[in-house]
Amino acid sequence: MEMQEVHDNMFLPLPGLPPILITRTEGVYLYDSTGARFIDASGGPMAVTIGLGRKEVAEAAKKAVEEVSYILPIFASESRIELTKRIKKRLPPELNEVYFCSGGSEANEAAVKFARQYHVLAGRESRYKVMSRDLSYHGMTLLTLSIGDVKMRQRDFLPMLWRNPRVAPHYCYRCPFGKEYPKCDIDCALDLEKKILEEGPDTVAAFIVEPVVASAGGGLVPPPEYFPIVRETCDKYDVLLIVDEVVTGFGRTGRNMGMDHFGVIPDIATFAKGASSAYAPLAGMAVRGSLTDLFKEKSAEFQHLYTFSAHPLSCAVANEVQRIIDDEDLVARAARMGDYLGKKLRDLEELPMVGDVRGKGLLRSVEFVRDKASKEPLPKEKKVKMDIITTCLLKGVFFYPGYWEDEQGRGDHIMIAPPFIITEEQIDECVGVLQETVEEMQPMLLG
Ligand SMILES: Cc1ncc(COP(=O)(O)O)c(C=O)c1O
Known part of the structure; x- marks a missing residue:
C-alpha cells in the first residue's frame, strides 16, 4: 500500500509523524509494511500487559463470537x-x-455518576462536586476532561468544562509547597x-485520584503517608474516594492494583487498559457492596448503560487475558522487570538533560530539563519530548509522551511502560536507544 493512501485515509494524522502502516504485532514488537520492527516500549498508551498477537486470545475471541455474539448488558454471559x-x-x-463498560473515560464517568446517585439516594442531594488533583488525567469526555488537568x-474546550475544585499534587520533584520529603508535613x-x-463539605460528592500518576505527571508516586491521610479525610466528610486504576490496575506497578502499595481501600476503583491488555475495549469499576446495597434497598437503577457495556466479546477476551496473567505469574514478572527497568533508567540520571527518573513497576517516566540544579524546563518551542519520541521511533523504539507543563507551556517527560513479558535484553535496547538519542540532542539544547 502506498504511504500517501495511508495518509489520506487517516483522520487528521499527527503533525510531524510520518505515516506508518503496522501490518503485524507480536510480543513486544510492532512490524510495519516495510518490514521495520519497533519495540512498543509503552505498551501502546500504558495498556498492553501480556504482549501482542497471542493466539489463545484470538481463539477466545472466535469462540465468543460463535457462542454469544451480543446480548444486552441486562443479561449475563458465562x-x-x-x-x-x-x-x-x-x-x-x-x-x-x-460494573463493565468500554473505556477508561467511560469508567470514570460511570464512577462519578455512581457517586452522585449514591448521595442522592442517601438523602444528600446537595453533594455534586467532584474534587480532583492538579496533574491528573481521567479521560477525554467533557466531564472527565473537566476533572482532569491536562492543559493541552x-x-x-475551557468554556464548556465544569468548574472543578482542585487539590495540590504530590509532585515531590517540583513540590507545589516548596518543601522536601520527608521534612514536609505531606x-x-x-x-x-x-x-x-x-x-463546603455538604457540596462534595467524591475525590478522584490515580494511585500512581501516569502521563499527566509522569510516574508520580505518593509518599506512604499520603493515602492514609486522604482516606481519613474522605471518611470524616462522607466524601467517596474514587481511585482511577485505568493505568495502574492489573499488575502495571508490580502489584495487582496500584492501591495495593498503600494499604488503603477506596470506595470505587475504576479500571480499563490492562484489564484486557488492550485486546478489546473493556473497562469498568468495582464498588463497595455497602454502597450498592443502598441501590438494592431502594430498588434504584444505576442510570448509566451503553450498548457495548459488558460486551460478550470483550469479556471473553479479558477473561483469557486474566487467565494468562495468572498462569504465567505476570504480576510478579512486572515487579521484577520493573525493578530492572527502574535501575537502568536511574543510570541515565548522570546525563545533564535528565532532571528526574521516577515511577513504580513497569510504569516509569523520565523528565528532561534545561538546567539540573534549577530544574528549569527546556524551551517550549524546541518540542523536545516529541523530538525524542520521533527519533527513538526511527531507531526502533516507541515511547509515550507525558503531559506535564508549567504556566509557560514548558515541560518534557516521556513514559516507559512496556508489556510485562519484556526481557532484560529488550529493556537494555530501549534504554540504550533513549540514552543515545539524549546524548545526541544535549549539545544542541544545552549549548
Ligand atoms: C489514568 C487514566 N485514566 C483514564 C484514562 C482514559 O482512558 P481511555 O483512553 O480508555 O478512555 C486514561 C487514558 O490514558 C488514563 O491514563
Whole structure:
C-alpha cells in the first residue's frame, strides 16, 4: 500500500509523524509494511500487559463470537461471570460489585455518576462536586476532561468544562509547597481537607485520584503517608474516594492494583487498559457492596448503560487475558522487570538533560530539563519530548509522551511502560536507544 493512501485515509494524522502502516504485532514488537520492527516500549498508551498477537486470545475471541455474539448488558454471559470472579480476586473483598463498560473515560464517568446517585439516594442531594488533583488525567469526555488537568487537551474546550475544585499534587520533584520529603508535613494530602472546607463539605460528592500518576505527571508516586491521610479525610466528610486504576490496575506497578502499595481501600476503583491488555475495549469499576446495597434497598437503577457495556466479546477476551496473567505469574514478572527497568533508567540520571527518573513497576517516566540544579524546563518551542519520541521511533523504539507543563507551556517527560513479558535484553535496547538519542540532542539544547 502506498504511504500517501495511508495518509489520506487517516483522520487528521499527527503533525510531524510520518505515516506508518503496522501490518503485524507480536510480543513486544510492532512490524510495519516495510518490514521495520519497533519495540512498543509503552505498551501502546500504558495498556498492553501480556504482549501482542497471542493466539489463545484470538481463539477466545472466535469462540465468543460463535457462542454469544451480543446480548444486552441486562443479561449475563458465562465469560462475563468468569471475568467478574477473576477481577474480584485481584481486589480487596470490600470492592465486590463489578460494573463493565468500554473505556477508561467511560469508567470514570460511570464512577462519578455512581457517586452522585449514591448521595442522592442517601438523602444528600446537595453533594455534586467532584474534587480532583492538579496533574491528573481521567479521560477525554467533557466531564472527565473537566476533572482532569491536562492543559493541552483542555485548552480549546475551557468554556464548556465544569468548574472543578482542585487539590495540590504530590509532585515531590517540583513540590507545589516548596518543601522536601520527608521534612514536609505531606501538605499535598492535607490540602484535601482544606479544599473540602473551602467548598463546603455538604457540596462534595467524591475525590478522584490515580494511585500512581501516569502521563499527566509522569510516574508520580505518593509518599506512604499520603493515602492514609486522604482516606481519613474522605471518611470524616462522607466524601467517596474514587481511585482511577485505568493505568495502574492489573499488575502495571508490580502489584495487582496500584492501591495495593498503600494499604488503603477506596470506595470505587475504576479500571480499563490492562484489564484486557488492550485486546478489546473493556473497562469498568468495582464498588463497595455497602454502597450498592443502598441501590438494592431502594430498588434504584444505576442510570448509566451503553450498548457495548459488558460486551460478550470483550469479556471473553479479558477473561483469557486474566487467565494468562495468572498462569504465567505476570504480576510478579512486572515487579521484577520493573525493578530492572527502574535501575537502568536511574543510570541515565548522570546525563545533564535528565532532571528526574521516577515511577513504580513497569510504569516509569523520565523528565528532561534545561538546567539540573534549577530544574528549569527546556524551551517550549524546541518540542523536545516529541523530538525524542520521533527519533527513538526511527531507531526502533516507541515511547509515550507525558503531559506535564508549567504556566509557560514548558515541560518534557516521556513514559516507559512496556508489556510485562519484556526481557532484560529488550529493556537494555530501549534504554540504550533513549540514552543515545539524549546524548545526541544535549549539545544542541544545552549549548
Ligand atoms: C489514568 C487514566 N485514566 C483514564 C484514562 C482514559 O482512558 P481511555 O483512553 O480508555 O478512555 C486514561 C487514558 O490514558 C488514563 O491514563
